[in-house]
Amino acid sequence: MNPAQTDPLALYVHWPFCVSKCPYCDFNSHVRESVDQAAWRDALLADLAYEAAALPRRRLGSIFFGGGTPSLMPPETVAAVIDAATGHWPAEADIEITLEANPSSVEAARFADIARAGVNRVSLGLQALDDRALHFLGRAHDVAEGLAALDTAQRAFARVSFDLIYARPGQSLGDWHGELARALSFGTEHLSLYQLTVEQGTRFATEEREGRLTLPDPDYAADLFELTRETTARAGLPAYEVSNHARLGAESRHNLVYWRYRDYAGVGPGAHGRRGGLATARHKKPENWIGAVARNGHGAQIEDALPPADRATEALLMGLRLREGVDLGRIAAIGETTVDALIDWNAAQRLEGQGLLVRDGDHLTVTDAGMLLLDAILPLVVLG
Structure with a gap:
């Protein structure tokens, strides 16, 4: 058996529906007046069965329900998917099962049922702890409702993470420091802290193009980034990835599968996977995906050998996002090549001299200072 096939498998399940579309969001999310829940449950189970047949003799280490807004899924559907997945693949004793949730009171009322369905970790989209910022970000909840949902989540689930977006227009260093300190006071084991970026095809992209939205300049955004890492590290939740911070041992095991470049299966509209050297992708539009499942028994659109x-x-591009860095020997084996064929060592040496990279034999790590410039560093050092 290929050594990679002994690693626990990760399963991603995409639920594409939202109540409304946020102006910053370029994820595969859609607003629909109604959803045939029974048809969607059956289609997800069929798509899952197809992936399981293509990935036999594996153990399941994590399941992640993403979206869209998976907390809009009926708990019965969540339970059916978990039961089917752990029926197809034996589950690790400490399997991590995460569901992304919006912090509305309606969805929080389902948390106990979702936990009973088997979810043991929730990722809550708070996004801000300021009502004006939430309105700017197009969120339907206010701070009070979000914090009530967080309290409900902490009582329902063993593990809780939440998201915040910073580097918002007009946000001062003091504003963000206060907001971040408040976030850390809630005692969650994990935080995902993202700088606001404008993605093509979003409402914010239109507003920026028309001059109605201006983001902080890069130097100021860098100050916010450094403040974020310093503050979370002092609180015992250091960054283990560019935007993710956790107590030791509380890192997202599912996301580490992506960043460490292990196999993962993806089902549901637009879901991607990496399956034994194949890149897989599902039909993106919900109606196209469910139609493909009805015709073919699965929603796969792409299954290409990489x-x-x-x-x-x-x-390399995924692993260098991690604080732990990458084992170049392992990656050379994946690429059936040599370590020297992976990295521009002249560029790497210059960056190491500037304190942005560290090389220790065949191990390469981006420093904290380098993480600030990661998007510029990667194209300089990664060959190919």
Whole structure:
């Protein structure tokens, strides 16, 4: 058996529906007046069965329900997917099962049922602890409702994370420091802290193009980034990835599968996967995906063999996001090449001299200072 096939498998399940579309969001999310819940449950189970047949003799280490807004899923559907997945693949004793949730009172009322369905970790989309900021971000909840949902989540689930978006227009260093300190006071084990970016196809992209939205300049955004890492580290939740912070041992095991470039299965509209050297992708539009499942028994649109060199490049680009860095020997084996064929060592040496990279034999790590410039560093050092 390929050594990679002994690693626990991760399963991603995409639920594409939202109550409304946020102006910053470019995820595969859609607003629909009604959803045939029974048809969607059956289609997810069929798509899952197809992936399981293509990935036999594996153990399941994590399940992640993403979206969209998976907390809009009926708990019965969540339970059915979990039961089916752990029937197809034996589950690790400490399997991590995460569901992304919006912090509305309606969805929080389902948390106990979702926990009973088998979810043991929730990722809550608070996004801000300021009512004006929430309105700017197009969120339907206010701070009071969000914190009530957080309290409900902490009572319902063993593990809780939540998201915040910073580097918002007009946000001062003092504002963000206060908001972040408040976030850390709630005692969750994990925080996902994202700088606001404008993605193509979003309402914010239109507003920026028309001059109605201006983000902080890069130097000021860098100050906010540094403040974020310093503050979370002092609180015992250091960054283990560019935007993710956790207590030791509380890192998202599911997301680490992506960043460490292990196999993962993806089902549901637009879901991607990496399956033994194949890149898989599902039909993106919900109606196209469910139609494909009805015709073919699965929603796969792409199942392409990735050349070893492309796999090695992907592994580098993902792994260098991590504080732990990458094992270049392992990645060279993935790419069926040599370590020297992966990295521009002249560029790497210059960056190491500037304190942005560290090389220790075949181990390469981006420093904290380098993480600030990661988007510029990667194209300089990664060959291919």
